[in-house]
Amino acid sequence: MIDKYIEKICAEKNISKEEVEKKIEKKIEDLDGLISKEGAIFIIANSLGVELNRSALITDKIIPGMKNININLRILNMYDTIEFNKEENKGRVKSLWCANNNIKTRVVLWNEVIDSIEDIKEGDIISIQNAYAKENRNNSVEIHCSNYSTITKTEDESIPPFEELKNKSSNYKQVNISQIKEENQKVQIKANIVNIFPIKFFEICPECNKRAKLVQDKFQCEVHGEVKPKIAYVITTILDDGTETIRATFFREQVCKLIGKTDEEIVNLKEDIDAITYELETIKGDLVEVKANSKLNSFTNQIEVNVNNINKNIDIDNEIKNLKEKIITYN
Numbered sequence: 338m339i340d341k342y343i344e345k346i347c348a349e350k351n352i353s354k355e356e357v358e359k360k361i362e363k364k365i366e367d368l369d370g371l372i373s374k375e376g377a378i379f380i381i382a383n384s385l386g387v388e389l390n391r392s393a394l395i396t397d398k399i400i401p402g403m404k405n406i407n408i409n410l411r412i413l414n415m416y417d418t419i420e421f422n423k424e425e426n427k428g429r430v431k432s433l434w435c436a437n438n439n440i441k442t443r444v445v446l447w448n449e450v451i452d453s454i455e456d457i458k459e460g461d462i463i464s465i466q467n468a469y470a471k472e473n474r475n476n477s478v479e480i481h482c483s484n485y486s487t488i489t490k491t492e493d494e495s496i497p498p499f500e501e502l503k504n505k506s507s508n509y510k511q512v513n514i515s516q517i518k519e520e521n522q523k524v525q526i527k528a529n530i531v532n533i534f535p536i537k538f539f540e541i542c543p544e545c546n547k548r549a550k551l552v553q554d555k556f557q558c559e560v561h562g563e564v565k566p567k568i569a570y571v572i573t574t575i576l577d578d579g580t581e582t583i584r585a586t587f588f589r590e591q592v593c594k595l596i597g598k599t600d601e602e603i604v605n606l607k608e609d610i611d612a613i614t615y616e617l618e619t620i621k622g623d624l625v626e627v628k629a630n631s632k633l634n635s636f637t638n639q640i641e642v643n644v645n646n647i648n649k650n651i652d653i654d655n656e657i658k659n660l661k662e663k664i665i666t667y668n
């Protein structure tokens with residue numbers, strides 16, 4: 338393939354093979370060996386105005402150390418850009434969670450290439466060119482995009498729809514409440530909050546987040562001994578999706594999202610239970626989408642769920658459209 342590329346450049350620009358080889362070597366040297374020979378050819382072809390047809394599109398496997406990766410992926414999650422400024426090391430980094438038919442991976446964008454996705458959003462398919470693969474600290478492979486990479490929005494019919502990939506990648510299964518029958522199911526449900534029980538506060542160890550017990554006026558962690566505890570809180574609700582109801586418990590971060598307040602605001606309201614009760618009343622009836630783990634309450638012998646993630650911004654128009662489609666199908 339590389340020889341064909343070189344031949345094409347020679348033919349179109351009327352220059353010798355040696356000359357092209359020399360340019361390639363120099364380019365690789367200039368870029369501190371950060372790109373492959375193929376990658377260098379593409380940069381040179383581009384600067385000379387020669388168009389090369391990139392056929393080597395990776396679709397099924399990424400191996401650490403791979404360079405010049407060209408791949409199409411759908412964006413499932415976009416994270417905020419982080420600016421770092423450590424002495425001489427200054428820049429920006431942004432990560433995306435992406436997937437296609439065979440691969441799900443984090444894509445890490447460094448510096449200027451972040452600007453090229455300004456108009457791209459979650460759910461879009463992107464074509465990544467000239468990226469490289471690296472193993473991260475958790476031993477999973479990531480795709481990295483530097484200033485030599487390009488990212489453009491594209492269409493690719495071989496990539497499954499957003500919802501399908503999202504359910505697949507998170508392992509949470511979209512179910513009706515009536516289908517939650519056993520422990521340790523990872524479920525995604527859409528339901529209305531039909532009842533809310535009072536918020537409960539308690540102290541936890543700041544090291545391990547386990548319950549800190551009050552022993553003779555001092556808080557004790559079983560593992561870390563005497564600690565200055567953090568305040569944690571929990572809210573239990575009843576969710577109803579029309580098929581069944583279920584008890585759903587929200588912890589800290591998810592409580593914040595549920596009632597739209599920061600951790601600090603909630604902790605400050607600790608002594609003002611009336612104010613919190615008022616806040617809770619306002620969300621009764623809300624439609625929510627939650628990802629949760631099912632568990633057996635050994636006291637009541639009922640299946641309940643612990644919420645791991647809540648989404649309150651459900652597209653109501655879309656919901657109505659789906660319902661209408663269902664009604665049409667049933668008729």
Ligand SMILES: [Zn+2]
Nearest residue numbers: 542545558561
């Ligand atoms: Zn502890």
